[in-house]
Amino acid sequence: MLLHAKFNCLWDRTKELESLGFTSPFWSVEEGGGAKDTDAVGLVNTTWELVQSYRSCVKTITDLEAKLQRVHCDAERAVERAGRARDQLEARQEGVH
Numbered sequence: 001m002l003l004h005a006k007f008n009c010l011w012d013r014t015k016e017l018e019s020l021g022f023t024s025p026f027w028s029v030e031e032g033g034g035a036k037d038t039d040a041v042g043l044v045n046t047t048w049e050l051v052q053s054y055r056s057c058v059k060t061i062t063d064l065e066a067k068l069q070r071v072h073c074d075a076e077r078a079v080e081r082a083g084r085a086r087d088q089l090e091a092r093q094e095g096v097h
Helices: 002-019 040-096
Strands: 026-028 036-038
Touching: none
Parallel strands: none
Antiparallel strands: 026 036
16 A cells, blocks of 8 residues: 555656656556556656756856846945935035025
C-alpha cells in the first residue's frame, strides 16, 4: 500500500511537470499506456531542466532586484535635484521682489 501511495505521489508530480512543458520521467511498459515504470535518464534530464529553470528564475529575480534598487536610487536623486531646483527658484524669486 505504501509503494502504491508513493507511486501515486510521483505520478501526480509527473503530471504537474508535463503541464509545465517538461518531459515525463516515465515510459510505458505495455502498449497503450498500461503499466508505467521510471526512466532514469528521463528523470535525470527532467531534474536537470528543473535545476536550470530554477537558476534562470533566481538570476531573473536578482537582476530585477538590482534594477529596482537602481530605479529607487535614481528616484531619490531626482527628488533631491527637484528640491534643490525649487529652493534655488524660491531664492531667485525672493531676490527679485
